[in-house]
Amino acid sequence: MDPVCCHLVRGLPAIKEGDDLAAMIRERFAVQDGDVVCIASTVVSKAEGRxxxxxxxxxxxxxxxxxxxxxxxxxxxxxxxxxxxxxxxxxxxxxxxxxxxxxxxxxxxxxxxxxxxxxxxxPVDPGASAEEIRRRLGRDCAVIVTDTCGRPFRCGVAGVAIGWAGIAALRDWRGERDLEGRELEITLEAIADEVAGMANLLMGEAGDGTPAAVLRGLALPKAGWRLFRPRELDVIRARLRDRDSG
Ligand code: GDP
Ligand code: MN
Ligand code: MN
Ligand code: MN
Structure with missing residues (x-):
């Protein structure tokens, strides 16, 4: 298996409305097919005038x-x-x-x-932002728009994917066998979030000035699955709503 490498894209300036993020990344980093290009939502928002x-x-x-x-x-x-x-x-x-x-x-x-x-x-639609940046990068790569978020049940913030293109949000392990030969039944792995977490770790939260990171050497499924739990299947969301109106 190829080594997995992480690269920060260095030297990006303060991002302004109208900036072409894909072009700015391409000028500083040779994106290859198969790369996963992670971009902090902060700079996507700035470029989109938000x-x-x-x-x-x-x-x-x-x-x-x-x-x-x-x-x-x-x-x-x-x-x-x-x-x-x-x-x-x-x-x-x-x-x-x-x-x-x-x-x-x-x-x-x-x-x-x-x-x-x-x-x-x-961004209004981070998935559409990711699609557009991917198109402008002109490579068969993936793009993930990340944001640092708090998590229920756990202390501390972590990077998650809020938009993605060219990568499946989830990897389906169902039908694979565990070490004992037992078939996995329900395992969907949130790969876009896992990659976003790694990229977010590299980007930092403060004044580093590094809003883009590229992961290379990951073999990940390219399409399929949603990441945001549909409202009707989200029992926690339903409980919160009941609690607030009660
Ligand atoms: P968020 O997680 O999307 O909210 O983004 P953060 O505010 O945590 O910033 C992530 C990274 O992007 C940090 O390294 C920031 O210093 C950097 N960053 C934020 N805005 C800019 C910008 O306009 N230009 C550059 N070069 N870096 C930025
Ligand atoms: Mn921030
Ligand atoms: Mn943020
Ligand atoms: Mn952050």
Missing amino acids: ARRLEDYSPSPRAEEIAGRLEKDPRFVQAVLEEAEEVLLDHPFLLVATRFGHIGVNAGIDRSNVGEGRILLL
Whole structure:
């Protein structure tokens, strides 16, 4: 088996609206067929013009009420509500489902690496962003748009995939045999998240200035499966909704 290598793409500048991320990556790194190119959602959002000024939001009464309870800026809460397709928790933090299916605290709105008084919304459709970047990279590679997220049940944040192209979200192990010859029945492995976690580890969270990482030598399935659990199969989501309305 080929060695698996991880490369950070170095030397990317501050990303501005309209920047061609694929071209900027290609200028600094020779992407090959089979590579998995991971890009922090922060810079995808910047390139797609998703930065906003807090002062441009007018909080609704609901935003004011939630903000008072959470001791947050009501304009920030308003921004979260505007990005939310459904609010799953409004205390002790705001957990919402975004329109593209990702569930995250504060709708993934980021205040790090964007400047004072400014916020950064997640891309409108990170899957479409990944497809477009993949097309512009011009290689038979995979692209994963990552974000650092908190996890239920576990301490600490980790990188996850919020958009992907050219890679299956999940790998299906069903029908494979374990060491004892027993057939695996239900094992779907979240490979896009696992790769995103590794890339996120390399990128760092602060001032490293390295929003892109490439993993080479992984043999992963290219297509198939979804990663966001369908609403009707998500028992935790249903419980949260019952709890909040109860
Ligand atoms: P997120 O996980 O998508 O929210 O992204 P982070 O805010 O954690 O940033 C991930 C990496 O990208 C860190 O190394 C940041 O320093 C870097 N980064 C963020 N914005 C920019 C930018 O505009 N240009 C460059 N070169 N790096 C950036
Ligand atoms: Mn950030
Ligand atoms: Mn983020
Ligand atoms: Mn991060």
